[in-house]
Amino acid sequence: MVPLRASVKAEGMDELLQEFIAETQETLEALASEVVAWEADPSDRDRLDAIFRFFHTVKGSCGFLNLPRFERLSHAAEDVLSEIRAGNRTADPATVSAVLGIMDRIAELAEAVAIGAALPDENDDYLIGALAQRDEGAAEEAASAVEAVRQSGVQAVPRTIRLPLSLIDQLMNGVSDMVLARNELSRKLRERLSDPELESAFERLSTCVADMRDAISKTRMQRVDRLFTAIPRMVRDLGRELGKRIDLILEGGDVEMDREMVEMVVDPLTHIVRNSIDHGIETPEQRRAAGKPEAGTLRLQARQSGNQIVIEVSDDGRGIDTGRLVEKAVGAGRLSRDVADKMTEADKLDLIFQAGLSTAQAVTAISGRGVGMDVVRANVERIGGVIALHNQPGRGLRIVLRVPLTLTIIPGLIIRSGGLHFAIPRAAVVEILHDNNETLHVAQVGGAKIATIRSVRHSMIDLEDVLGMQKPDQAAPRAIMVVRSATGVPFALGVAAVDNHEELVIRPASPLVMATGVYAGMTLPDNGKPMLLLDAAGLANAASLPNIADDRASAQSDEHEVSAAKVEMVSALRFEELSGEKRLIKLSLVERVEDVDARLFGRSGGQAFVRLDGRLVPVANGVHAFATSHVSALRLRDGRQEACYPVAAVLDIVEMPAVPDMVAMHGSLSGVTVIDSEHLEVLNPFALFAALPDGPLTERTKGRCVLVDSQDGWTREILAPLLRQAGHDVVLGLPEEQAVDPADVVFCSDGDMSHAAEILGCRVVQLRASPRPAGPQDSSIYRYDQEALMAAISGARG
């Protein structure tokens, strides 16, 4: 494990000593891999010099710091290295091991000094003696276990300063607070009247805050190198111990990760590497027999992918024998033979994450105790990561870890339960329903709740029950959330309500709080009341929910797909309503689709109609007024009756099941069907035609406007269109064949004409060209007095 930077108690400690210890520890970390690399290539003078310099520096500082043990150890190592530099001695594996041993002891001592403990009481002589021994037989042995440590990436030395971690944390907290304060200010500003100057100043502030946040986030970043530093040494030691040869490749050390992430990934990564060497990569003889090169390849690669860091560990060993895994599981009674036979390859591979299982031939001191992979996955998931396996039996195994780039700010949902507010990461929520939703059925048996949502069964728990809170009755429906941890099985969580969603600044909660296992952290929202972040996996654990997916449902849906061909499908027309919804109607009902002039639509006696083919056709959806001049309409016919259905657009023709996926008779709809993942309502032809009027529509006759002066330009170009637009039936000139209907209104400008018209028995409106009446007797209407004109028409009608 990468040693944590222990806090150095200032109690009577010299600052110089502090500096020395810190520097020594830091250098030691990086040095181990240098030593291993140098062993593989002893001709690398630079590396040898670097290692020599380390011991030399330690020895020098020890003098005036009064650290006799340090001095002795480093002196001995320095001597040996000096000999090697002078060419009087070779760097055989035993010597290298001895040097590494010295380094370990120095590290131990440094740690003890750092925490102010007493120095370990072991015998340094043994270690120093080991240096002196020359392993005679070693020279003939096969080359060192680590063939090569190839490290790609630039090894530049950046200019740095050393800062106490607390200062960085303080900075980070400060910036998080600034982000929250800025958000609140933004909200307040929106509530008030907008002031452009204020807004632009605020924009400037926002930009500055965002930049600072990015910069500060970077201070939390560390190079993945830190993750890799201990690997070469471990690979070397393990390889030697097990007699295996490993070719180690480390890539992407320059990728950066959040500091906390690094610390949490170290252990899982170490375990994975150990497994690979112990169980994955075969011995040289086995490899030769399998036709593989004698040295196994182990590759660690880190790269950034969007807002995730991807770490891959791949080897060309024997992979995982899923058959053996299954046998072990069955043998251990965890799996019944039936289930085992039906498992997919992926399911079988997943068994490796089961606690207590191990396919190791023997439980070695290194691994194989079978407590590993479940803990690895739990640790990875705790930081919001996922782990995936890609197995090639006989050829190798690739393990991919994906972890988020940063822990601290995540999108979350605010939920209310037991009178308190909690947060849950949005990524953990699959869907949200209300408990009065038709697709949800909750059943109880023996205290266990089961929620069936669209025929998939989920374990269900109420948050109040898990946390031991009150659950008072509430008028509003409860919210049921389907949640799951990164690789866990989804379950249903009942809460009082889901209130909001927010970007939350998450801070780690104290160990007391974390020990409950159900909380992943805490956050301080704007209202100043601390809120806890729920951990989906933790909740499932606390409620002891069984970890099974509803296979039956997915199996059934497979069967369903197979028999889908047998489900009766019919052609349907998919269209868009004038109100925007997309709907379906059975194609056989549609006689034709045509564009209809909007003016042909009208209303009479409460029923909308349209004038088509010389008769009045009822409009099925009651729409008769349109924004456009022409409108698409479906001509529907049920065999006897016909109807017109104006729509916004006709989209396409699709196949739909004869019975809608979800039957819900409501008004003119028969239900909902899913086509291409879109939910479409289906029109119910029965309801549609049933709502049509019985008898034929008759239009209540409206009087026409008869414009006598048909030759007059003004009458034709200006008056006629005006009256038509107002919806009146306009006739130019006195109709010859038909009598003038008493309901008609006659427009004329000639006074004589108006007298004649009165004799005819209909109303007359006389129009004059000049704004002012000719005299007090003049009852004509100024031709441009639209109000009076319209009033005269409607007033003239009885």
Add this chain to the structure above:
Amino acid sequence: MDQLYLLATLAGTRVAVAAQEVEAVVRLAEISPVPGMPRHVAGLSALRSRVLTIIDVPALIRGTPTPQAQRGFAIIADISGHSYGLMVDAVHDICQVPEGDLPLRGQLNRAWTCYAKAIVEQDGQPHLLVSLASFIETGLMAQAA
């Protein structure tokens, strides 16, 4: 040894805390409860922009949670990187005690044995010297049990 001590009353008993363990003393504001916690953890409270875990120390000693009305002051401390507020009945003084701490004498109540390390005398009155960290650690162990 010229140590600075904070003298307070905790669960009706006179106590002393080494001043260097104490970051601040504040009047308790609103506490947001954390469901699922043992009773001696009162909840979380915000102090400016920090979130403190509030420990009901009298509850640890007495075994019953302190009622809302009696919640007075809290000592703010940073222990192992986390911020805590430890409830006390009252805070009296910060003073130097020239003779430092004295060994425990007499038969201590079982409730105090995990926490009291020594005795500090001031004005002729003995105060139990307690370490704030001990309240946190014992709490953890009690939780694990």
